[in-house]
Amino acid sequence: MSAIYILWWRELRRYSRSRAQMVVSLGQPLLYLLVLGSGFGHVFQRAGMGNYFQFISPGVIGMMVLFSSIFSGLGLLWDRQFGFLKETLVAPVSRLQIMIGRTLGGATVAVIQGLIVMILSVLFGFRPQNWLAIPAAIGFMVLIALCFAALGTAIGSGLQDMQGFQLIMNFLVMPIYFLSGAIFPLTNQGIVLSFITRLDPLSYGIDGMRNVLGAPNVAFNPVLDLVVLAAFGLVFILFGAWRFSKIEI
């Protein structure tokens, strides 16, 4: 237990030390929120889809949680690089505990980042239907964070160099984001697109947040969102733990 705690603590410590990175990482979500949010607002409204800012805010919160959590998992690459990974792997604790500690730490950081984006979006005019819905939205953020921190760990366990990192960014992280319905509604899409978007765990996370926050154009039932997302989370955690146990230095 103490090993899990100390590795969780380490992730938070590193996060609180890197203020600059914290600010820089907010740049992209803000760009989406403010530029797309106001740029598309007009068209969206005219198409009768409701307020675009209300629609995209949960999407951008989900994006922040996705990026932050998956990068924390991929942080394994840096720990391998700077050698710290070895220090934990020769310690008399099980790999499972190490993996859980790291994943919980990365997920916690991702949720904090998501909360910052949520606060910013409220400052810029996002209004949840009911303030009491916020804890439920945070619940979805936690699930998204766990899901992708574990996926990041699974992938990071096998990554050896920076090229791989770029590959993951372009062929996994960005598609997960764009296909999640973060920036466009998932309803009334063609068969191919709606099939692919249904395979994306983030779709359910963002849709779940839209459901509880009362944002327009939800695609699924909130219970379905919760169940599917939790199932993805479980599978990724098991997969991540298995991959982590196979690391050889």
Added chain:
Amino acid sequence: MIRVQNLVKTFGSFTAVNDVSFEVAEGEIFAFLGPNGAGKTTTIKMLTTLLQPTSGSITLDGLNPKTHHNQVRQRFGIVFQDPSLDGELTAWENMELHGVLYHVPSKIRRQRSEELLKRFELWDRKDEQAKKFSGGMKRRLEIARGFLHTPRILFLDEPTLGLDPQSRNQLWNHVKNVNETEKVTVFLTTHYMDEADRVAHRIGVIDHGKLIAQGTPREIKDSTGAETLEDAFLKLTGDSIRDESASSTDQLRQFAKMWQKGGR
């Protein structure tokens, strides 16, 4: 303390360690020497549970690393060839983290961390991030950290690589000092023959995965008729240069260096 019998490790068709046997007695400083790619690091990795041997047996303090994973890990400390500190954390936090991972009770942890940081002359800088330390200080911190859980064996894999003579000298004095006061068995590798000659009680020379000589520095010099250990080493291993191809880790290391210079 360490007993290795007929140890073999193969990677595909390549045999990195080929039928190596040796013993290290309790309280001894044993230097493991060999050219690049001779199998030193692979042997250390097997001794420290990071790699599984293909065949052969290892006993550390009477325990088999294969069956008593965590008990064995609790008994040794290791300083790796390349740094393994968390640069974002302070010296003190690095010690704390290690202590918790090795189940050292908090009172003893603090007491011993203080004692060790003082001994390795890092106490004044304990609240500074490790990434701001010089190469020598980082190494000292790693060794101090390796001692925190009072291991019976300390593994040092090329601990003085890239350090200036002052730091090297100081580091070995520290190692000798703890070897004597805490009765720790030390297993080290180095490329500096003068260091091995000065520090080690016994030496093993490995080349192409085979252990080709074993004995005290004196014995090794005498058996080859060489003046210095360096000459003896060259006589034993020949003077052809071993070119290792750069692994992806080396390339990444290069990249990280560039990144660090530009970014921070």
